[in-house]
Every structure is written in C-alpha cells, then in structure tokens.
Amino acid sequence: MIRLLKYDWKRNSTTVLGALVVLIIAQIAIMVMGFMWGWLPAAMLGLGIMAYSSVGVLMVVLVVKTFDYNIKSYQRRLLPLHSIWSILSPLLMGCLGVLCLGAVVLLHLWMYFNLLGLHDSSLAFHTVFDNWDYLKALIMLVWNFIFLMLTIFFATAVSRTTSSRAGVWIGILTFLVLHSIIGWVSQKLFGDGYWSQSGSINEEGVFFQLGPVGQSWGDAILEVIVSILLLYATAYLIERKVAA
Amino acid sequence: MYSMDQLLQFDHVSKVYMRGRTALNNVSLNIGSGKIIGLLGTNGSGKSTFMKIAAGLLQPSSGHVTISGTPVGLDTKSIVSFMPDRPLTEAWMKVSDAVAFFQDFYQDFDVQKAHNMLEFMNIQLNDRISALSKGMNERLQLTLALSRNARLYMLDEPIGGVDPVARGKILDAIVEFYNEDSSLIISTHLVRDIERIFDEVVFIRNGEIVLHDEVENIRMKHGKSVDEMFKGVFAE
Numbered sequence: 516m517i518r519l520l521k522y523d524w525k526r527n528s529t530t531v532l533g534a535l536v537v538l539i540i541a542q543i544a545i546m547v548m549g550f551m552w553g554w555l556p557a558a559m560l561g562l563g564i565m566a567y568s569s570v571g572v573l574m575v576v577l578v579v580k581t582f583d584y585n586i587k588s589y590q591r592r593l594l595p596l597h598s599i600w601s602i603l604s605p606l607l608m609g610c611l612g613v614l615c616l617g618a619v620v621l622l623h624l625w626m627y628f629n630l631l632g633l634h635d636s637s638l639a640f641h642t643v644f645d646n647w648d649y650l651k652a653l654i655m656l657v658w659n660f661i662f663l664m665l666t667i668f669f670a671t672a673v674s675r676t677t678s679s680r681a682g683v684w685i686g687i688l689t690f691l692v693l694h695s696i697i698g699w700v701s702q703k704l705f706g707d708g709y710w711s712q713s714g715s716i717n718e719e720g721v722f723f724q725l726g727p728v729g730q731s732w733g734d735a736i737l738e739v740i741v742s743i744l745l746l747y748a749t750a751y752l753i754e755r756k757v758a759a
Numbered sequence: 760m761y762s763m764d765q766l767l768q769f770d771h772v773s774k775v776y777m778r779g780r781t782a783l784n785n786v787s788l789n790i791g792s793g794k795i796i797g798l799l800g801t802n803g804s805g806k807s808t809f810m811k812i813a814a815g816l817l818q819p820s821s822g823h824v825t826i827s828g829t830p831v832g833l834d835t836k837s838i839v840s841f842m843p844d845r846p847l848t849e850a851w852m853k854v855s856d857a858v859a860f861f862q863d864f865y866q867d868f869d870v871q872k873a874h875n876m877l878e879f880m881n882i883q884l885n886d887r888i889s890a891l892s893k894g895m896n897e898r899l900q901l902t903l904a905l906s907r908n909a910r911l912y913m914l915d916e917p918i919g920g921v922d923p924v925a926r927g928k929i930l931d932a933i934v935e936f937y938n939e940d941s942s943l944i945i946s947t948h949l950v951r952d953i954e955r956i957f958d959e960v961v962f963i964r965n966g967e968i969v970l971h972d973e974v975e976n977i978r979m980k981h982g983k984s985v986d987e988m989f990k991g992v993f994a995e
Binding site: 518521522525526595640755 | 841846864865891
C-alpha cells in the first residue's frame with residue numbers, strides 16, 4: 516500500500532503543496548491585517564477557519580478524484596494487488612492530509628488562545644476545549660473523515676458500474692440514501708448524537724462544538740461495522756462490476 | 760479440461776455490455792505456449808474485449824477463462840503482461856518513473872531488459888512522457904509490457920495509428936525482445952504489416968471466432984497470404 520501511496524502522492528503533490536502555500540499566505544495575511552486594523556478575534560478566527568475549510572474541501576475532492584482515477588485506470592487495475600489496497604491508499608493519503616491540516620488548525624487555535632491571549636467574549640471556543648479535548652478532536656476529525664470517504668468511495672464505485680450519464684446521479688443518490696439509512700439506524704438504536712459536530716453563530720458570538728461531544732460508543736461501533744462492510748462492498752464492486 | 764500445453768483457454772465465453780451490445784458470443788479458444796498469435800478483426804469485432812477479459816479488466820457475462828489452468832483473477836495478473844489501447848503510464852511521469860513503477864509492482868520486471876529496449880527504441884530515461892509523440896509513446900508502452908518475464912503477453916493494436924517508420928521499429932522490437940518460452944497475442948487490423956511474425960492467426964468477426972489456424976496451413980491449403988485471407992473473410 517505504501518508503494519501505491521507513493522504514486523498517488525506523486526500525482527497530487529503539486530496541487531497539495533500549492534494549496535498549502537496559498538493557505539499559509541492567506542493565514543499570515545489574515546493575522547497581519549487583523550492586527551493592523553484591529554479586527555475582532557472572532558472575525559480573524561472565522562476567516563481563518565474559512566481558509567482551512569477550503570483546503571479541507573480541496574483535500575476531499577483530491578482524494579475522491581484519486582480513487583475515481585485509480586479504479587478506472589488500466590495501469591492500476593492490471594496490478595497483481597487486491598482491490599482493497601486501491602481503496603486504502605487514497606484513504607491513507609487523505610488521512611495524512613487531514614491529520615496535518617487538523618494539527619495545523621489546532622496549533623493555530625492554541626496559539627490564538629495561549630500565546631496571543633485572544634480570549635474574547637465573542638468566542639466560546641475556550642469553554643468547549645481543554646487540552647485533552649484537542650487530541651480527542653483530532654482523532655474524531657480523522658475518523659469522521661475516514662467514514663465520510665468510505666461512503667463517498669462506495670457511492671463512486673456504484674456510479675462507475677454503469678457507463679451511462681446517469682452514473683453520476685446514481686452515485687449522488689447512493690451517497691444520500693446511505694447516509695440517511697445510517698443516520699436513521701443510529702437514531703433508532705442509540706438516540707440523538709449521530710452528528711458529532713455542531714456549530715452556531717448568533718449575535719452573542721461564535722459557538723462551536725467540535726469533537727467527541729455527543730458521539731456515543733454505540734454510534735462509534737455502528738460506524739466501524741458499516742465502514743468494514745463498505746470497504747469490502749467497494750472492493751467487490753471494483754473487482755467484479757466496475758469496467759476499467 | 761485443462762491441458763499443460765494450453766496456456767489460455769476460453770470456454771464458451773460471452774460478453775454482453777449493459778446496453779445489450781454483444782461483444783463476444785460463445786467464444787471457445789485454446790492458445791498454446793511458445794506461439795505468436797495474430798488476433799485479427801475489423802474495428803468493433805471484439806478483439807479488445809477478448810484481451811480485456813483475458814487480462815482481468817472485464818468480467819465475462821458467461822463462460823470461463825483460465826490461464827495456465829488458473830481462473831483469470833488476481834493470480835493470473837502476475838503472469839500476464841497486457842499492453843492495452845490506453846497508456847500504462849501517467850502524464851506526470853518521466854520515463855524513469857514509469858520504469859520504477861513497473862519495477863515496484865511486478866516481480867517479473869527485468870530492468871536491464873527495459874534499459875536495453877529503451878536504448879533500442881531511442882527513448883531516454885529523462886524524457887517526460889507527456890512530451891513523447893504518439894509513436895514514441897507506443898514504443899514506451901511496448902517496452903514496459905515486454906520487459907516483464909510473463910507467461911502470456913497481449914498487445915492490443917501495438918502499431919495502430921503510428922507512422923510506417925515507428926511501425927517497423929515496433930515490429931523489430933517485438934521480434935527482438937519477445938521471450939520465446941511465452942506466448943504473444945497481437946490484435947490488429949493492419950495485417951499486411953505484421954503477418955510475417957505470426958505462427959497462428961485467429962479471425963474474429965462480430966464477437967465470434969471464424970477462423971483459427973496456423974499461418975503455414977493457410978498458405979499451404981489456400982495458397983493465400985494472411986492478408987489476402989483476411990480481406991476475403993472480412994469483405995463486405
């Protein structure tokens with residue numbers, strides 16, 4: 516898998532590194548302009564999170580594009596390797612990316628609150644997070660990313676079982692139905708708490724809950740079981756149904 | 760029933776695509792070891808589908824395919840070297856990256872043979888693949904496919920769309936670097952240019968095998984070259 520990862524990375528490295536450079540420039544610009552013009556910390560943080568979110572979305576798109584390319588590529592499909600590795604390789608690439616991005620975000624937050632002393636009544640972050648929660652938030656971020664990616668990979672593989680134009684819509688429908696079913700089952704079995712992240716902005720400030728809050732063990736076990744099933748179902752589709 | 764000297768066996772194989780188009784219709788065929796076989800047919804006759812099924816890229820709708828007695832799948836991918844109609848390389852790669860890729864994933868890849876072939880083909884390791892002409896790219900794809908020590912080689916239209924000079928060079932390379940213990944299947948509709956290297960030919964029309972014979976037999980029995988026979992069989 517590491518060898519596959521090497522070639523997935525080489526294909527995407529220019530885009531990823533380019534995005535990273537743009538992100539760093541954007542964050543520095545936000546901080547410099549914020550301090551120069553006396554912006555509210557909440558505004559600086561909000562803009563910073565928007566920049567990080569954009570890179571996060573780009574990462575999701577890159578990982579899905581890499582998976583989609585690999586399952587159609589003759590070069591990859593002819594390799595004497597089990598299809599599971601075609602799923603795990605882009606997934607690992609995405610996880611490493613999210614881990615790096617998440618670590619930078621948390622470092623950035625920590626700097627805001629602990630080095631620059633930007634505690635502000637308009638920010639509720641410091642009431643949500645203690646130091647241990649930073650690590651838990653990072654783990655949950657990676658796990659949620661893995662789960663999301665596996666559902667998207669499955670939907671992508673389903674969409675590629677047909678060569679017609681309807682394939683895209685079939686994939687989107689599969690993704691939505693899959694998440695609806697998982698959400699419904701989770702709620703029936705364990706009550707509320709499937710969505711582990713929530714955020715809100717009102718006239719009093721930004722209130723953001725990110726992390727293990729609300730995620731029960733039942734949810735986590737359900738997600739693990741569904742993930743394993745999705746992994747094998749996707750591998751089956753690639754081997755038996757997806758035409759290269 | 761599998762016989763030791765039969766390398767590739769198609770047993771009543773059909774392939775029907777989703778929109779109902781039949782690409783292969785009840786094809787049964789045995790290919791032995793140590794032969795160069797021409798898979799000949801017009802465009803859309805089922806040549807590529809035949810090869811993709813044998814390579815494990817497509818699943819047949821019915822029937823069974825085995826290579827050395829093993830059903831086509833993960834295990835056979837390590838003994839079959841397939842040069843498809845699309846590149847086995849990526850646009851970001853240099854020639855050296857493509858060679859490294861094959862070396863990383865195929866245990867039977869012979870780096871020295873690849874370097875010799877690249878030299879024969881006038882391709883440099885530092886060349887960017889995206890900058891190669893179509894003819895040079897075909898040469899590179901052929902180099903990668905033939906540099907493996909596989910049991911079965913399959914080349915899908917290796918001389919299609921290249922100029923006569925490149926065509927000659929590619930045919931010379933096939934003869935020069937082909938491993939004689941293995942079998943080599945070449946699909947093409949450009950019969951006259953390539954018939955000199957075939958031991959056997961298979962004619963495929965509308966997804967059905969219409970002729971499978973040794974080239975010598977065709978010349979002796981019918982008094983025709985393969986090209987003349989091809990034109991006779993496929994005349995509209």
